[in-house]
Amino acid sequence: MVIGWYVHHHGFGHVARFLAVHPHLRGPVRAFSSLPRPAALADDVEWVVLPDDADAVEREDGSRFDPRHADPTVRGALHWAPHDHPGHRARLARIAAGAADLRAMVVDVSAEVVAFARLLGLRTIAVTQPGERTDAAHALAYDLADRILAPWAHGAVPAGALAARTDRVVWTGGISRYDGRGATTPDAGRTVLFLGRVLDDDVRRDAERLLAAAGWRTHAVGHDADSRIDDPWPLVTSHTVVVSAAGQNSIADLAAAGARAVVVAQDRPFDEQRHTACALHRWGLARVAPEGVDAAGILALVEAAASDEPDWSRWQVVGAAQRAAEAVEAMLP
Structure with a gap:
């Protein structure tokens, strides 16, 4: 049985966090992301590349489809689930296809993937971030998650959205890929x-x-x-x-x-x-x-x-x- 891990594709922080944590997991890991496979990733980690779901696409009749105009937030209930986008549909289909032998799914970060993983019956761990995350989509994700990981020190950053869910929150402290690595000699001068x-x-x-x-x-x-x-x-x-x-x-x-x-x-x-x-x-x-x-x-x-x-x-x-x-x-x- 495999642990699934969804890696959000914006910036480098989510993949850096995954690279820091996965060596400490004892079982096999299957990662899902739109990002290309990181060069530093261990060979025994499976990396499933997901289709993009945010770009405009050209239809067969030559017309242009922009997902921003396809009710992507479902009237504010979600963050991104546009109607009729082939990449979005293929993305979730690929996650479902890779979920049959998963023991759990870590989601860093996506309200929609948290909801989807839980609907698949997986034990679902949502990674959260600081900020004013009191909107409906975050509330749904936090309510559905079996566990919530907050990667900062407890008490450091107020998070009102977590206040009613503290029974499922684990404050890990800041996760750095450099934990335990020795420092180099400081440069002379200023x-x-x-x-x-x-x-x-x-x-x-x-x-x-x-x-x-x-x-x-x-x-x-x-x-x-x-x-x-x-x-x-x-x-x-x-x-x-x-x-x-x-x-x-x-x-x-x-x-x-x-x-x-x-x-x-x-x-x-x-x-x-x-x-x-x-x-x-x-x-x-x-x-x-x-x-x-x-x-x-x-x-x-x-x-x-x-x-x-x-x-x-x-x-x-x-x-x-x-x-x-x-x-x-x-x-x-």
Whole structure:
């Protein structure tokens, strides 16, 4: 019997979380995703590629079908279930075809796949994220899930939607693929790493100029395709200050590194990153940039962060992936 795992295809965070947790699962795993198979994935993990279900398609008669105009939210009851989209129908059919021998399904993240997995009679584990997730689709997913995994420290990020369902919630702590990996030797002097596209390019370049004038050396990675790297860990652990987004994986990685950080919350659905950034500010774990921060503001935040001593142990990264795996396996028949 196999554990199923649905990996949402937006960004890199969901697949990074899967790659961190699956080595701790004792049984075989079958992953479902629109993403291509990750190069780092172990050979014994089956990866089922799902059809896309959000793109416009051309019909046989030459007309164009746009799923955004096909009642995709079912009048607000769901997030994405458009009428008549062949990719959406094929996507669910492929999940159903691969579900016959599953023992359970972990869903990271999709309200529709949670509902579908539960309708298939599977023990269903929903991975949640911070933010104002009180809409009907999230409520349905949380009500149907047999267990809910919250990958942050208990009490860090308020989550009103989980308050009535705490009997089924497991707060794992922040899940980082770097948990247990040793740090590299810090660079000499004052150094700043811009990690990902956290600022508009012109603001980042202006900030780099101001930082250089103030005696800082800067390094930027991940802000475009050419600067993306597979393993930023040596950079994260060797720079004096890291400027990062406030996504769950980014924060877990900062915690694993014990980094001094400036966090720039990105605009995401349900204000996920703003909620996380508020938690970091409240717990004194990172300097949080205000909305619309400019280059001078980044310089001031970096200068302040350089003397911080954040207690990242509060984010509970150590053992989080193992705790997530144990929570999944506890649901198995």
